[in-house]
Amino acid sequence: MPFFNTYDPKLLDNVKHVHLIGCGGSGMYPLIQILHTRGLTLSGSDVEETKITESERAMGMTVTLGHNAENVKGADLVVYSAAIHDDNPELAAARAHGIPAVERSVLLGYVSRMYPMTVGVSGTHGKTTTSGMITTMLELAGRDPAAVIGGKLPLIQGYGKAGSGQTAVIESCEYHETFLHLTPYIGVILNIDNDHLEYYHTMGKLKLAFQKFALLSRTVVFNMDDHNTVDVVNSIDRPVLSFGIEEEARFRAVNIQEYRPGFYEFDVNELDDHFAHLRLGVPGYHNIYNALAMCCCVRPLGLTPADAERAAESFKGTGRRFEVKGETPSGAVVVDDYAHHPAELAATLATAHKMGYDRIIAVHQPFTYSRTKALMDDFAKVLNTADVCVLLPIMGSREVDDGSVHTEDLAAKIPGSVVVDGLESAAAWVRENARKGDLVVCMSCGDLYKAADLMVR
Known part of the structure; x- marks a missing residue:
């Protein structure tokens, strides 16, 4: 299978059909929009139906749920998201049939040159x-x-x-x-x-x-x-x-x-x-x-x-950047933010403290074991500035849990912090304990936004 680690000006020559593995992601969709305007035939696959895949179908793209080797048939180029592993059947089929395959960020480089x-x-x-x-x-x-x-x-x-x-x-x-x-x-x-x-x-x-x-x-x-x-x-x-x-x-x-x-x-x-x-x-x-x-x-x-x-x-902001989600039944305001590094948490909480609320409740889902372990003291220092801190389990994402770091290790450095066992528990704690005059700031680049949605009416 050809690998393209450097720019090849001929990569897109004679390409008429592009198949995209993981086409339902937010990073893929703008590329798909751009390729569509260039008149290319597009197909794609993902594991679930989303608003993005619905929009792709609406523009005439063939979208398949589930990954199958048959999906790459007829493609001149295969593009895959960073979440796709080497043993993906469609990626394996591309290798077997000699179809050029590039990761999404590589294609982004080619598209940017347009x-x-x-x-x-x-x-x-x-x-x-x-x-x-x-x-x-x-x-x-x-x-x-x-x-x-x-x-x-x-x-x-x-x-x-x-x-x-x-x-x-x-x-x-x-x-x-x-x-x-x-x-x-x-x-x-x-x-x-x-x-x-x-x-x-x-x-x-x-x-x-x-x-x-x-x-x-x-x-x-x-x-x-x-x-x-x-x-x-x-x-x-x-x-x-x-x-x-x-x-x-x-x-x-x-x-x-x-x-x-x-x-x-x-x-x-x-x-x-x-x-x-x-x-x-x-x-x-x-x-x-x-x-x-x-x-x-x-x-x-x-x-x-x-x-x-x-x-x-x-400019009023983008999604998940100090995005106001609504209010809890008791009247506490819930904000969702993408902050996942101590410096980002510090900026988000500094903004929150400026806004005149009675209490700032920080809800944090640590993201990746390596970052949590390496920056543990920095996370603790920042989260201690909140009036209340609620911590979820570490979301490993692309990393494997080697057992060397846990949310409880971070909680031990934040007096009075609360550890919950997941998204629903975090939402339940906030709904039961937050009150009018509180600002609940949910911070993570993982799926904590789902808990934020559960917190509001």
Whole structure:
């Protein structure tokens, strides 16, 4: 079976039929939309029916439930999601019949080259929000961008779209170096933190991956206040645009103030000149940095400061990013957030504390054994800032439980914390114990959102 570890300009030549294994995922769907507009015949398979598979059927795509070797018959190219294992029968059939097969992130690199101006948004934290802001800016400016985003953006009613314009906004994840398949017109680096070290092992190797990403970009937008990012950018020979609050960046936020609890407005200076006045439609001090990254993209994309101002106020967030789900029967407000790293939990809880609620109840589902074990003390320090902490079992995802770390180990470092045995128990505890005046913040990149849905009326 051919493997494509480097860019092959002929990979898509003469490809008329693409089969996608795991087609029901949110990461696959924007790619499917883009390929559909290019006139390709598409088929796919997944294990269950979802709103995404329903939408794919509606566009004329053949979707099969369950994986079967027969499904790849007639395909010129097979694409599989990262969740698909080597022993998948469809992947095995592709090998047996010599059909080229590539992982989703590889195809994303090829698709990104279909657009002259691609914005690749990378960083340990803030990728989805910043991608959503930049997409909003382009959409409201009438540029009809393509987009591949990690969260659902209400403005485009999905996780992405196939735009007819010249631009594409792509959330560019460092996990297993998948962002190195991209060659962005603008490469954004929001920050670099100690995550995915089960793969990289050291911060030096993680920073090296970001250095490679920067070198693949034509222009680099970077956070001047983040020391790891500055280390990376200081070693490259690309045009750069910096943003920040503390340091003397090219785009700097000044005169920062809250216009209502947790929501900020501020002036943006480009060097010493006024660039724009932004009022954010999403809460959280950390979102000032995300908006500044958006401002850096304005001139390279041929937009105006007014486009950034309109986008900042119009952008109300993406799914699972401080998303208000509703109220419990007793009147407590429930929020769902994708935070799964201590720095992200800290930003989310800091935002929550600014909003004037009587109590903050943090509900956390640890994600992956390696991250929980490596960052145990950091998780405990952050979760101790909540008034009440409810902990679920660790969700291993792609990792195997070796028995070396448990939720109870984390709970022992958080006095008064509550350990529950699953999603339903977490929802039941909140419904029984949360009261009016409480803000319940559910934080995980796993399936904790299901418990959040059960908590509300």
